[in-house]
Amino acid sequence: MATVIEGNRTAIDPIALRRAFGTFVTGVTVITTVDADGKPRGMTANSFSSVSLDPPLLLVCVNKGALSYPAFCGSDRFAVNLLRDSQIDVSNLFASKAPDKFASVSYDVVHTGAPVLTDCLSWFDCTTYERVDAGDHTILVGRVQAFGTSPSAPLGFCRGRYAQVKDPLPPGWLSSTNxxxxxxxxxxxxxxxxxxxxxxxxxxxxxxxxxxxxxxxxxxxxxxxxxxxxxxxxxxxxxxxxxxxxxxxxxxxxxxxxxxxxxxxxxxxxxxxxxxxxxxxxxxxxxxxxxxxxxxxxxxxxxxxxxxxxxxxxxxxxxxxxxxxx
Structure with a gap:
């Protein structure tokens, strides 16, 4: 099924577009920061991408309607925590409107002071490099200051539901620094x-x-x-x-x-x-x-x-x- 624009007379169906975007298999992240009062804030997001190795940059898109959006816009730091395959409950928790999302998860601070989940697949502790307005989202570009990873399997997401990713760690993947x-x-x-x-x-x-x-x-x-x-x-x-x-x-x-x-x-x-x-x-x-x-x-x-x-x-x-x- 295709939606075609002819002379800008055919409007894009946002529900159909969302479904089409959702066919791209992604990982699941929890992005975290601290608000003006120093309180940890976080939300689930799967619009994450690496950007550059030199300088080390990544990006994540933050919905302007999210409760944590003001905190991410006002902070000079944030962390991206990639979830492993058994952390569906963590994903659901940070996608909810729970009043204290950090009460039942273990987290620490590493470099910038942004909360880093201590039991996730990988994490990236970032300072805010740039913010780009993009429709109903803001693109948050971060400069990686510290990171860590593990050999666990990642949590996947496709077509609006969680997906299992097989063979997450090919032979030779681990570097000598691990x-x-x-x-x-x-x-x-x-x-x-x-x-x-x-x-x-x-x-x-x-x-x-x-x-x-x-x-x-x-x-x-x-x-x-x-x-x-x-x-x-x-x-x-x-x-x-x-x-x-x-x-x-x-x-x-x-x-x-x-x-x-x-x-x-x-x-x-x-x-x-x-x-x-x-x-x-x-x-x-x-x-x-x-x-x-x-x-x-x-x-x-x-x-x-x-x-x-x-x-x-x-x-x-x-x-x-x-x-x-x-």
Whole structure:
């Protein structure tokens, strides 16, 4: 079905045009800023595009009828948060007229002070570069000051509904600056490992960070960890791999007997760790260090370097203490 203009005598049907625009598959973003009172504001938008690499620019279109429109027009900063495939609820929340959209989501500030959602697919923290009036929208052009991404699958949108995007992470996509996050998880003196599918064992890795004490693990499922007893333990590169590794030491927050482990997960006593079946030399060395330090009751942080690395002794883990506000 086509709509043709002849001598400007045929008006465009806005509903039909909207449907035609909607056949273009997009991602889903939540754009955020702060208003004049410093209150976080945000809305769902899918009219997002990259603009330039030098300078680093992007754009998003803001509807002039949106409740948050005055905040975006009056602010010198904003963030674009691309949602992952399991964040339909977040998309619906920021598309609603809820009085406090940020009450049930985790967010932080990174560079500009605009709210950045901490559990999204990718985020771009921007200063406002230009505003362009465009009919019933304003084109908001941002200069990227900081950004981050993850290997999660994106949330898609097409023909007015959410769409699933397959194969989001082709081989070789990750650059050498990306880090793989692994967890050295203890429970009753034993260490959790995961079968790698090739007859070996590896540490559990997570597709995204710990949220509200729940750690989603690769392969499906979640583990409940003690947030106050989760600490950075080791940072290193692995020979033959592009990505570096961040390893956190953590403890289960629930009894072993109440836990249903995902397939391939297994706890090992320190004396029974299958070192010969762990393919990474660096991980084997880290586990041996962990066993020694567990016996002594003191721990250190290892950071890799060309001359053999550095160990910073931190002693026995202590609960977090929140700094008093002046």
């Amino acid at each position: 880090m793989i996050v692994g967890y050295l998880i203890e429970a009753q003196g034993e260490v959790l490992l995961v079968a790698d599918g090739n007859g070996g064992w590896v540490l559990p890795t997570a597709p995204r960070k710990l949220v509200n004490g729940r750690l989603p693990v690769e392969g499906g499922g979640e583990l409940s960890l003690m947030s106050d007893d989760t600490f950075l333990y080791s940072v290193f590169d692995v020979a033959g791999h592009d990505s570096g590794y961040l390893i956190y030491r953590a403890r289960l927050a629930e009894p072993r007997g109440a836990l249903t482990l995902p397939p391939g997960f297994c706890f090992f006593a320190p004396s029974e760790l299958p070192y010969d079946e762990i393919p990474s030399t660096e991980v084997r060395a880290m586990l041996r260090r962990f066993v020694r330090e567990s016996e002594n009751g003191g721990y250190s942080i290892y950071v890799d370097s060309p001359d053999g690395g550095r160990l910073a002794t931190v002693g026995t883990a202590q609960p977090w203490v929140r700094n008093a506000q002046p």
